[in-house]
Amino acid sequence: MTAESPFPASDDASLEYSRAQMLAMGQAVLERSVDHVAAIGSQPSRGNVDAAELCRSLREPIPEAGTELEPLLALLFDDLIPRSFTTPSPGYLGYIPGGGVYPAALADFIADTTNRYTGVWQAAPALVQLESNVLEWMCDWMGFPAGSSGLLTTGGSGATFNAVLCARERLLGPDIRRGTIYTSSQAHLCIVKAAKLAGIHADRVRLIPVDSAFRMRLDALKAAIAEDRAAGLVPFLVGSSAGTTNTGAVDALDEIADLCAAEKLWHHVDGAYGAFFHACPELRPLLRGLSRADSLTLDPHKGMFLPYGTGALLVRDASALRDVHAATAGYLPESPEEFYDPHQYGPELSRGFPGLRVWMAVKMYGAARYRAAIAEKRALAVWAAERVARIPGIVMDAEPQLSLFAFHLEGPTLATQEARNVATAALVEQVTRRGKVLLSGCTVDGRYLARVCVLSFRTRMEQMETCVAHLAEEAAKLLA
Numbered sequence: 001m002t003a004e005s006p007f008p009a010s011d012d013a014s015l016e017y018s019r020a021q022m023l024a025m026g027q028a029v030l031e032r033s034v035d036h037v038a039a040i041g042s043q044p045s046r047g048n049v050d051a052a053e054l055c056r057s058l059r060e061p062i063p064e065a066g067t068e069l070e071p072l073l074a075l076l077f078d079d080l081i082p083r084s085f086t087t088p089s090p091g092y093l094g095y096i097p098g099g100g101v102y103p104a105a106l107a108d109f110i111a112d113t114t115n116r117y118t119g120v121w122q123a124a125p126a127l128v129q130l131e132s133n134v135l136e137w138m139c140d141w142m143g144f145p146a147g148s149s150g151l152l153t154t155g156g157s158g159a160t161f162n163a164v165l166c167a168r169e170r171l172l173g174p175d176i177r178r179g180t181i182y183t184s185s186q187a188h189l190c191i192v193k194a195a196k197l198a199g200i201h202a203d204r205v206r207l208i209p210v211d212s213a214f215r216m217r218l219d220a221l222k223a224a225i226a227e228d229r230a231a232g233l234v235p236f237l238v239g240s241s242a243g244t245t246n247t248g249a250v251d252a253l254d255e256i257a258d259l260c261a262a263e264k265l266w267h268h269v270d271g272a273y274g275a276f277f278h279a280c281p282e283l284r285p286l287l288r289g290l291s292r293a294d295s296l297t298l299d300p301h302k303g304m305f306l307p308y309g310t311g312a313l314l315v316r317d318a319s320a321l322r323d324v325h326a327a328t329a330g331y332l333p334e335s336p337e338e339f340y341d342p343h344q345y346g347p348e349l350s351r352g353f354p355g356l357r358v359w360m361a362v363k364m365y366g367a368a369r370y371r372a373a374i375a376e377k378r379a380l381a382v383w384a385a386e387r388v389a390r391i392p393g394i395v396m397d398a399e400p401q402l403s404l405f406a407f408h409l410e411g412p413t414l415a416t417q418e419a420r421n422v423a424t425a426a427l428v429e430q431v432t433r434r435g436k437v438l439l440s441g442c443t444v445d446g447r448y449l450a451r452v453c454v455l456s457f458r459t460r461m462e463q464m465e466t467c468v469a470h471l472a473e474e475a476a477k478l479l480a
């Protein structure tokens, strides 16, 4: 090169690594990750998340020069990753667990290194077919008929947003301001958020009260619909829950489906937590009516135990999803009639390859093992709930309809609601501090409830026994 050359002698402009370098780096990452997972049961169920100071210390200007991999791995695995909730831990019983099965990590690595383009069918038809298979398998598990389809999203919130768009497009068209949505006061916040994103503001969203089992009250739902119609508004969507986040309540899906059919409303079911129990034929009665939904939110990063970042929406009439998203441009090929074409079914064009992690996991385990794991989580929750209910001072508020139950502490020293709330929150905290299981709580109508949700694929009987024992010991201390 001459001195004037725009191409300098050093090879800084190349970002490529040699084969040997890639193997060495890959091996280093693999060892760190596998060691981490292999030791996950002995890590505290919640790391030290009192981390404001740590966060401040991490702020830095953009680094001009690169760093070797090893110090970065040390920072991540030794210092930062432990400072979090140990969500893949077998003792993670808080919020809605999932776990993160290993085949999905392998799939992500393959997807990222091969970096094929799955937004448009023509660019990677065979890979898109795998994603299409995954959606069909989910339709099958959920009892959705031929003609259904769906969309993989980054989570349940994204799925729900797309569901509201389908209903809005189908039933309101451009006249969206008069449209009203109904969901229970216990529904996940993502429904209200999705409504707003879809242009349906909070003044058009009705939060229907629940019964003593935290299920949407049908009489109140009917009354709210009638009242809105009388006021000249246009009811168009009921969002029911197949397992609420707070207490695991499953709404009366079948009856709500009947009502929606009679009223010509779109019935969306939020199955982010609970829908995968429908994969087990013996558990389907718990979710009766789920397969009649017009659309269904799933969260494979919960009920299929995948790592965070995979949600799914199933839509009974696939054309509803296409009507929302179909678009073309002069530089794009024509979408095929026969095959699933992701950008025609969702808002994204360029995207990762979300289907591969689902496909790998199902292919490697097989559906039978998945069903066994899902059914075991419910059985563990039922087993634990029976024992927790017998602990002196504990009052069960929500039996496990699926694999989540909720309860609170009562006792002679806890005369007021405030005192019961404080004690129940302390119970959650003290059990969690012991480091073997992580619990979380929720507030429902001013009542603080402790909750146990069994949905990590790593949770087995050992953790249930620990959970019951630690609850009993800490409850006794609090009531002493």
Ligand SMILES: Cc1ncc(COP(=O)(O)O)c(C=O)c1O
Pocket (backbone or CB within 6 Å): 096, 154, 155, 156, 157, 158, 188, 190, 243, 244, 245, 270, 271, 272, 273, 299, 311
């Ligand atoms: C019942 C329910 N619906 C929806 C969601 C939202 O899903 P995501 O967090 O994947 O967006 C959650 C999340 O916990 C949930 O529990």
